[in-house]
Amino acid sequence: xxxxxxxxxxxxxxxxxxxxxxxxxxxxxxxxxxxxxxxxxxxxxxxxxxxxxxxxxxxxxxxxxxxxxxxxxxxxxxxxxxxxxxxxxxxxxxxxxxxxxxxxxxxxxxxxxxxxxxxxxxxxxxxxxxxxxxxxxxxxxxxxxxxxxxxxxxxxxxxxxxxxxxxxx
Numbered sequence: 001x002x003x004x005x006x007x008x009x010x011x012x013x014x015x016x017x018x019x020x021x022x023x024x025x026x027x028x029x030x031x032x033x034x035x036x037x038x039x040x041x042x043x044x045x046x047x048x049x050x051x052x053x054x055x056x057x058x059x060x061x062x063x064x065x066x067x068x069x070x071x072x073x074x075x076x077x078x079x080x081x082x083x084x085x086x087x088x089x090x091x092x093x094x095x096x097x098x099x100x101x102x103x104x105x106x107x108x109x110x111x112x113x114x115x116x117x118x119x120x121x122x123x124x125x126x127x128x129x130x131x132x133x134x135x136x137x138x139x140x141x142x143x144x145x146x147x148x149x150x151x152x153x154x155x156x157x158x159x160x161x162x163x164x165x166x167x168x169x
Contacts (some may be wrong), residue, residue, distance in 0.1 A: 012036045013085055018135060018156035019058040021077075023048050029157035032058070035089065037082040039068065044153060047075040061088055124166045131159035 017032040021042060030044035040056065048054060052067045056077060065079040135156045 012041075013089060015089055017058060017088070018153055019056055020157065020160055021047065021054055021056055023052050023054040027057075027160075029153040029160075030056075031153055032056075032088075033074075035083075035085055037079075037085055039065070039076060039078045042075045042077060043073055045073060047073065050075075058088060124162055124169075128159050128162045128166060131155060131162070135159060 012034045013036070014034050015032055017035070019030050019032050019042075020027045021030045021044070028044060028046045030042045030047070033041045033043055035041075042056075047070055048067055050067050050070050054065060054067060054077060056063045056065065056079075061083075063077075063079045063081075063083050065077045068076040068078040070076075135152060138152050138155075
């Protein structure tokens with residue numbers, strides 16, 4: 001049974017989420033602009049063409065699907081199954097977030113660094129955590145602009161690349 005366009009719109013959540021779109025061994029950072037249990041509207045440079053099988057990833061979440069349409073710097077993805085929209089929208093927390101928050105608080109207060117954190121020797125894992133923390137704060141900013149959003153997507157892609165380097169070592 002085909003749903004009306006109005007039903008389709010009502011089931012979509014307007015969002016501004018950073019994610020990664022993977023296909024054919026390459027991945028590109030994207031912004032998810034709206035999301036439903038069966039699909040999403042993506043924005044970003046270098047999106048793949050309609051008909052391409054893809055995987056959309058955000059943190060530990062992933063959804064396989066196919067690009068249903070593409071135009072300019074936007075594309076619609078149709079998921080193979082349904083996703084839990086609430087889980088995708090939920091703020092992505094990371095296992096070391098409390099440690100990162102403590103380090104940031106220490107740096108802001110200009111107090112001596114806590115044991116275990118040497119600001120002269122940051123690890124790649126700590127850098128990933130700090131980048132993720134920055135991305136989440138910026139993404140949640142009410143004054144987010146398109147220009148800042150594009151830079152945020154690039155920053156998120158760098159964090160994911162560093163994360164892959166960390167897990168490979």
